[in-house]
Amino acid sequence: MSHNLLAGKKGVIFGALDENSIAWKVAERCVAEGAQITLTNAPVAMRMGVIQKLGEQLNAPVIPADATSEEDLQNLFQESMEHLGGKLDFVLHSIGMSLNVRKKRDYTNLKYDWMLKTFDISAISFHKVMQTLWKMDAMNENGSILALTYMAAQRTFPDYSEMAESKALLESFARSFGFHFGEKNGVRVNTISQSPTMTTAGSGVKGFGDFFTYADKMSPLGNASADSCADYCVTMFSDFTRMVTMQNLYHDGGFSSMGMNPKVFEMVDENK
Ligand SMILES: NC(=O)c1ccc[n+]([C@@H]2O[C@H](COP(=O)([O-])OP(=O)(O)OC[C@H]3O[C@@H](n4cnc5c(N)ncnc54)[C@H](O)[C@@H]3O)[C@@H](O)[C@H]2O)c1
Numbered sequence: 001m002s003h004n005l006l007a008g009k010k011g012v013i014f015g016a017l018d019e020n021s022i023a024w025k026v027a028e029r030c031v032a033e034g035a036q037i038t039l040t041n042a043p044v045a046m047r048m049g050v051i052q053k054l055g056e057q058l059n060a061p062v063i064p065a066d067a068t069s070e071e072d073l074q075n076l077f078q079e080s081m082e083h084l085g086g087k088l089d090f091v092l093h094s095i096g097m098s099l100n101v102r103k104k105r106d107y108t109n110l111k112y113d114w115m116l117k118t119f120d121i122s123a124i125s126f127h128k129v130m131q132t133l134w135k136m137d138a139m140n141e142n143g144s145i146l147a148l149t150y151m152a153a154q155r156t157f158p159d160y161s162e163m164a165e166s167k168a169l170l171e172s173f174a175r176s177f178g179f180h181f182g183e184k185n186g187v188r189v190n191t192i193s194q195s196p197t198m199t200t201a202g203s204g205v206k207g208f209g210d211f212f213t214y215a216d217k218m219s220p221l222g223n224a225s226a227d228s229c230a231d232y233c234v235t236m237f238s239d240f241t242r243m244v245t246m247q248n249l250y251h252d253g254g255f256s257s258m259g260m261n262p263k264v265f266e267m268v269d270e271n272k
Pocket residue numbers: 014015016017018020021022023041042045065066067068093094095096097121148149150193194195196197198199200201202203
């Protein structure tokens with residue numbers, strides 16, 4: 001059901017790779033709520049993924065951009081503003097990739113050139129996105145910028161590896177840039193810390209299936225789905241959250257406040 005929460009708003013959505021991607025669901029919800037959007041992803045993902053299908057479905061141009069390239073980002077925002085007919089009201093950064101995780105390196109044996117690339121793709125790209133928007137003066141008054149993150153930034157989840165540090169950096173960029181954007185023109189910057197979700201990036205983490213079940217049992221509301229994350233993103237892009245900025249917002253069914261849930265013991269007993 002649509003409430004027209006984003007009527008008249010224009011946005012850019014990074015990171016829709018396939019139908020499981022959180023960004024895919026966010027794009028669908030934003031358009032259903034009345035927004036006009038452009039979609040973007042890395043050129044390599046364009047070839048592998050099915051983002052063109054989503055673009056056709058939502059009547060949204062798909063503009064390739066490697067989020068680590070400032071030149072690509074300038075081109076993306078320029079083309080987006082031309083297509084949408086003005087400055088942007090919202091931007092979603094939904095990007096994550098770890099080379100050391102992908103290549104299954106242990107945390108105690110990481111390759112540092114890969115780690116730097118991971119930080120560039122998964123975290124510094126968020127600063128690049130915001131700095132490019134800033135320099136181009138591309139955000140409308142009271143706009144909203146969001147990035148997706150995970151609680152491994154605060155607590156230790158061993159198999160999340162260097163993505164934990166990536167997310168800590170990402171969240172810090174949100175706070176720091178949130179100050180500057182807030183003072184400049186009331187633009188808010190936040191991160192949403194999402195439950196484990198069955199996507200390409202998520203299931204790349206070792207033992208993800210078991211961990212997904214554990215988090216689901218631990219959380220009183222269960223794991224938050226990609227669809228419910230999309231709903232939350234819509235509220236954060238809407239005018240109903242105009243005074244929320246520089247926050248890391250947990251969207252995890254209560255997981256982050258739990259110590260222990262007896263259901264987890266039952267799960268352990270079942271497996272004995
Ligand atoms: N899936 C989970 O369990 C989970 C939980 C919490 C947070 N998140 C975060 O949600 C976000 C979206 O991930 P997802 O789970 O939807 O997986 P996904 O694999 O569908 O999305 C990750 C996206 O990053 C894009 N990307 C990678 N390198 C890029 C680059 N150089 N330039 C531009 N785009 C690039 C990929 O093409 C892909 O579209 C990520 O930040 C992820 O860390 C995911």
